[in-house]
Amino acid sequence: MIELRNISKVFDNGKAALTAVDNVSLTVEQGEIYGIIGYSGAGKSTLIRLLNGLEKPTAGSVTINGQTISSAKGEALRQARLKISMVFQHFNLLWSRTVSENIAFSMQIAGVPKTQIKRRVAELIELVGLKGRENAWPSQLSGGQKQRVGIARALANNPDVLLCDEATSALDPQTTDQILDLLSDINRRFRLTIVLITHEMHVVRKICDRVAVMENGKVVEEGDVLSLFTHPQQPITRQFVRQVSQYAEEEAFNPDLARELPGTVIRLTFTGQSTHRPVVGELTLRYGLPFNILHGKMTQTAHGLFGQLWVHVTATEEQLNNILADLQHSDIDGEVIKHG
Numbered sequence: 001m002i003e004l005r006n007i008s009k010v011f012d013n014g015k016a017a018l019t020a021v022d023n024v025s026l027t028v029e030q031g032e033i034y035g036i037i038g039y040s041g042a043g044k045s046t047l048i049r050l051l052n053g054l055e056k057p058t059a060g061s062v063t064i065n066g067q068t069i070s071s072a073k074g075e076a077l078r079q080a081r082l083k084i085s086m087v088f089q090h091f092n093l094l095w096s097r098t099v100s101e102n103i104a105f106s107m108q109i110a111g112v113p114k115t116q117i118k119r120r121v122a123e124l125i126e127l128v129g130l131k132g133r134e135n136a137w138p139s140q141l142s143g144g145q146k147q148r149v150g151i152a153r154a155l156a157n158n159p160d161v162l163l164c165d166e167a168t169s170a171l172d173p174q175t176t177d178q179i180l181d182l183l184s185d186i187n188r189r190f191r192l193t194i195v196l197i198t199h200e201m202h203v204v205r206k207i208c209d210r211v212a213v214m215e216n217g218k219v220v221e222e223g224d225v226l227s228l229f230t231h232p233q234q235p236i237t238r239q240f241v242r243q244v245s246q247y248a249e250e251e252a253f254n255p256d257l258a259r260e261l262p263g264t265v266i267r268l269t270f271t272g273q274s275t276h277r278p279v280v281g282e283l284t285l286r287y288g289l290p291f292n293i294l295h296g297k298m299t300q301t302a303h304g305l306f307g308q309l310w311v312h313v314t315a316t317e318e319q320l321n322n323i324l325a326d327l328q329h330s331d332i333d334g335e336v337i338k339h340g
């Protein structure tokens with residue numbers, strides 16, 4: 001659906017060159033919610049502007065639905081951009097137009113007949129939950145309502161791709177969740193491909209299928225959300241994972257606890273179906289050993305739960321090997337973090 005091949009963007013003001021996006025290659029599948037996370041200055045905004053053709057890459061190509069956006073010009077680029085919509089952090093509404101008029105605007109520009117516009121606006125108002133607010137002015141709306149208008153407006157021309165640029169960063173946590181639920185609902189109902197950029201891991205955890213982590217213009221880590229949460233490889237990814245409250249630093253397992261105990265401490269990491277199994281109970285019954293739970297945490301993502309449990313047990317070498325084999329068999333990652 002979306003293919004970025006070796007994309008680089010260098011800004012050169014004559015004195016110094018700055019590489020904002022550095023050799024990025026990504027593929028986003030049709031119907032996916034794809035997150036791009038990074039701190040300020042990582043290159044996310046530049047990357048999203050390359051996706052909708054607002055910036056031309058210095059090197060590489062951007063292809064959306066088989067069309068090469070990076071080399072499209074004039075009318076071809078204009079037509080392609082009609083199918084790539086954007087939702088902004090600060091809503092970017094027209095303040096002198098009502099809710100309905102804001103939503104209608106891009107259809108008027110595209111020359112859609114009036115009766116069709118009226119029907120589509122009513123449909124979109126319903127979809128984003130703004131019934132009764134059709135004639136309100138943007139200044140009369142809450143932040144969440146403004147973003148609902150922004151989303152309705154972005155959907156007006158039935159886009160193939162919805163780009164969200166920090167769409168919830170100006171909202172409070174409760175409103176953020178409502179807007180994320182709306183985006184997730186739209187994605188499911190219309191199989192609309194969504195690419196969102198954010199600096200909040202909560203957004204990724206709540207609605208993304210896959211995620212790319214950006215640092216200094218590069219994608220340093222990429223994968224499905226559950227794998228990234230359970231096996232973050234890069235220090236920056238670990239920092240983002242810790243951002244999510246359940247994984248906050250103060251709730252991390254205290255390694256001193258393991259050092260003081262005789263025997264073995266195993267960290268179990270489970271995802272998906274394995275979170276529903278009474279694993280510790282099963283192991284206790286099978287081996288007749290008392291497992292002591294030292295620490296545990298669970299996190300919900302768009303693809304189900306994942307969790308980690310730290311257990312302490314005194315077992316023979318043979319029992320321990322069997323326990324680890326059993327865990328592997330049940331799709332649970334068992335890591336001995338202290339032995340003997």
Ligand SMILES: Nc1ncnc2c1ncn2[C@@H]1O[C@H](COP(=O)(O)OP(=O)(O)OP(=O)(O)O)[C@@H](O)[C@H]1O
Pocket residue numbers: 011018019020038039040041042043044045046047
């Ligand atoms: N038009 C431009 N001219 C020169 N430098 C630019 C331009 N646009 C972005 N940059 C630089 O490119 C780098 C990446 O910026 P970008 O806005 O893409 O990052 P970001 O991850 O979106 O951060 P933020 O969330 O703060 O916008 C920054 O160092 C920025 O100063």
